[in-house]
Amino acid sequence: MRIDIITVVPEILKSPFEASILKRAIDKGLVEIHIHNLRDYTNTNYKQVDDYQYGGGAGMVMMLEPIDKCITKLKSERKYDEIIYMSPDGERLNQSLANSISLQENLIILCGHYKGVDQRVRDHFITREISIGDYVLSGGELGAAVLCDSIIRLIPGVLGNETSALTDAFQDNLLSPPIYTRPAEYKGWKVPDILLSGHQKKIDEWRDEKALLHTKAKRPDLLDEEY
Structure with missing residues (x-):
């Protein structure tokens, strides 16, 4: 499985994949994690990825263009089964959903930030929106880490005991x-x-x-x- 995570704060996502079960899965070659800094896809001197929302209102919005450039580049290199947006109004992550996604081969996970992303991103790129609960975080990075953990541990060979995941709660x-x-x-x-x-x-x-x-x-x- 390959997972590409798009974020504006890649530092948050480093530690979950540098220890324990997730690191072992990466070291075994069972999963690839690639973290992409959205600021690398901007043309401005200040690496701007957000702007004020049309119509007024508090909070900044992640801009369409850098997200388009990042996703388009990734899609030019391989076919993705899902392009997931971590959002509080997405479908609630549960064991059944984790089981289903763990069977996929290539995933993109877009981490929201600020007030969220330009709606056109959701309309034209996103294939699935997922929430880890009915609350709001500062960004989608922690949610993405939770999603990754829940699906990677289900990949055959990741856990020492192949039957362990099958006897987890909620299965x-x-x-x-x-x-x-x-x-x-x-x-x-x-x-x-x-x-x-x-x-x-x-x-x-x-x-x-x-x-x-x-x-x-x-x-x-x-x-x-x-x-």
């Missing part, structure tokens, strides 16, 4: 059941006996039951009416 619209590790008893606090029994079928049934109860208690909105 089946359920939260995860309780999990435990050593020691089996600490300060009188014991791990449930069933998890120490070695009976995998009963352990799986216990986990399914606990996942359902946990979801009912904390996120009943995830459940179908039959539950």
Whole structure:
């Protein structure tokens, strides 16, 4: 997978890809991350990428021309499956959406800034708009990092255990059941006996039951009416 991220503040995006699982995925050659500074696509001495909005109003707007130049250059080099704009009014990122996008090969992610982008960018270039929640950030960079993390970890070979991502919360619209590790008893606090029994079928049934109860208690909105 190749992901090209367009931003006006590339510094924000460096650290997420320089450590942990994402760095290992890059080092293994399973994903390529390319960060593009939008200011490199301007013709002005001040590298201007924003301007006042027509009709008046507070806040600056990201200009059409540098975004056009950047996306057009990238599209001339390869075919992209999606051109994504990180926006608070996009579709909400969830596990199902992450699963779907993780199957793509080439992505462009445009990080909004200021009051957002000129509407013509959204009309003529963007194929999908994604939000990570109902709140506003200073820019789309952190949202882009969240999106990248959610999809890269699903690529085969990224995680040490191939089945780990398949048992994550939300994969089946359920939260995860309780999990435990050593020691089996600490300060009188014991791990449930069933998890120490070695009976995998009963352990799986216990986990399914606990996942359902946990979801009912904390996120009943995830459940179908039959539950």
